Amino acid sequence: MRKNPYPAVQAPRSWKPTVLFWIIAALLLLVMIPFAIAGGFGMVLFILGLIALLTGLYAWVFKRRSWVGLPHRKSGGVVAVAGFLALIVGTGVVGATAAPGGDAAKKASLLESATPTPTPTPTETSPALDPCATEGATREYDGVTFVCALGEEDEGFMWLSQEDADRYAAERAAAAKAAADKLAAEKAAAAKAAAEKAAAEKAAAEKAAAARAAAEKAAADQVAREEAARLAAEQAAPPAPPAVPVAPAPAAVYYPNCAAARAAGAAPVYQGTPGYGTHLDRDRDGIGCDK
Structure with a gap:
């Protein structure tokens, strides 16, 4: 089969946005928003011109379709020239809008440097919870009387309102009373236990003494009974014959x-x-x- 000497002419492809196009477009939009807020229309035009210039140069130099989808070098060159012009115009607009503001800011800074700044008056702060050294000392602040007294636990002396000082003193007194009551209860319990032990020992001693007395009485009674039996036996025995004188x-x-x-x-x-x-x-x- 013979080849066709005339290659088929390809129909120009229509431009369709790709996924890469939408991603880069979204990123550029996010970047341009703060520049638009800060610099206005001139800054937006400057950014768009810079992007168009770089995109066109890429398509014109490397002869490849850029993220925008430029079909050939000619279109890349046109986009690069348009971006360059937009870059120049945007730079002019930014410079024109920034000059008055810059002068005003400069003048304002000069006026501020020329105006003497008044020395701030130190403001007295509340002494609450600040440490103090002399117990019972008082200090007035904003219509409130503060007393140098002991704070909670081991915090030491500090400036307290009279109400807080009285409350902490009452808490310490209650704690001391509770400790004293506990100690007294422990002593009373110990004394009661000692008394009960002494009473038990005394009862045991009395019981042992009673047992000994009963045993001694029983032994004495037994001896008395034996002696009575012996005497009765002696009394019941016949009398001995009279002694005969012996020569x-x-x-x-x-x-x-x-x-x-x-x-x-x-x-x-x-x-x-x-x-x-x-x-x-x-x-x-x-x-x-x-x-």
Whole structure:
């Protein structure tokens, strides 16, 4: 297939705003608003001319479509020239509108420098809460009497109104009274506990003494009962036989046993009679060979 020697002529594209166009346009609008407020129409014209000049130069030098969408170098050159002219006109307008104001501001500054500034009179401030040294000292301010007194907690002496000074003094007195009452209550509780302990110890001692007395009485009663029983037993026992006068026995008489004593006709053998011996008196009642 043969190529067409005549390239097809492209139809010129119509201009359509791109996303980049709207972004840059919005940014330029935001930048121009404060310049318009500060410099008026001349400053707006100056900014627009500067933007048009830079945009046209970009399209003319680099042969590319700018953010505005200029199609070729010729249109870029036209926009650059128009921007340059607007830049010059805007500069003139800004200079024309700023000159009178500048002179006026300069004159005003000269007048201010020539006019002597009066020395400000120092204004007395309220002494409230300022530190002070002498307790009970007073000071007047704006019809109010301030007293040098102790403030809250450990703030030290300071200038207080009479009402505040009385309130702080009342609070300190109440706190001191509460502390004293608490100390007195603690002492009373300690004294009560000590008294209760002493009473308990006394009751325990009395109980122990009563127990000892009861034990001693029981022991005494037991001894008395034993003694009474012993006496009754002694009284109930038969009386001992009357003592028989005993003459000293001759040493020659001796009975080896009761059989010998009986054979000799001496049984029973009484203590103190001839032949008596303990070997004959087994029950030790003073009479031998009586059984």
